[in-house]
Amino acid sequence: MLQNSSLRRRIATRIGIGIGTAVAAILALPGLAQAHVTVQPGTAEGGGFSVVAFRVPNERDDVSTTQLKVTLPEDQPIGSVQTTPVSGWKITTVTRHLDKPIEMFGEQLNTVVSEVTWTATDGGIRPGQFQDFNLSLGQLPESGKLVFNALQTYSSGEKMNWNQVSADPSVEPEHPAPTLTITPAAEQG
Numbered sequence: 001m002l003q004n005s006s007l008r009r010r011i012a013t014r015i016g017i018g019i020g021t022a023v024a025a026i027l028a029l030p031g032l033a034q035a036h037v038t039v040q041p042g043t044a045e046g047g048g049f050s051v052v053a054f055r056v057p058n059e060r061d062d063v064s065t066t067q068l069k070v071t072l073p074e075d076q077p078i079g080s081v082q083t084t085p086v087s088g089w090k091i092t093t094v095t096r097h098l099d100k101p102i103e104m105f106g107e108q109l110n111t112v113v114s115e116v117t118w119t120a121t122d123g124g125i126r127p128g129q130f131q132d133f134n135l136s137l138g139q140l141p142e143s144g145k146l147v148f149n150a151l152q153t154y155s156s157g158e159k160m161n162w163n164q165v166s167a168d169p170s171v172e173p174e175h176p177a178p179t180l181t182i183t184p185a186a187e188q189g
Contacts, residue, residue: 061128
């Protein structure tokens with residue numbers, strides 16, 4: 001009788017552990033789905049300047065993120081793109097020539113920043129951590145969306161391109177592009 005009771009407890013324990021593991025795995029799935037490069041905050045007021053951060057999580061268990069390259073929207077050139085120093089990271093920018101100049105504060109601009117790259121100089125983003133990379137952007141469009149391409153590089157050499165846009169807003173792509181929604185400026189009263 002004692003042996004039978006002990007056997008039942010072991011079986012119940014194993015079943016409980018199995019159920020607990022399954023529940024933990026299911027709860028972890030939404031976290032994995034969110035492990036992509038995003039723009040923080042996700043919205044900004046149109047027509048002016050805004051500081052946004054590209055939030056880069058490292059969802060890998062065994063390698064660090066060592067580089068982030070953000071390509072700015074080609075169809076919506078931004079006249080002013082400024083970086084801020086990030087400890088442990090080197091920042092480089094690339095400019096491009098515009099076929100059609102844009103006006104900013106009465107000046108005609110024919111070149112704009114097209115790409116910003118942050119490269120780790122001290123280990124990068126370790127597993128289970130994230131880093132925010134700030135950019136000041138302006139003058140923003142009056143409304144709409146700015147879609148960026150982000151290329152995340154790991155210490156293993158693997159690259160993850162965050163550049164997909166879904167035609168159906170209810171479906172998130174596997175590698176979504178960081179997107180900034182531009183809201184119309186509030187009316188001054």
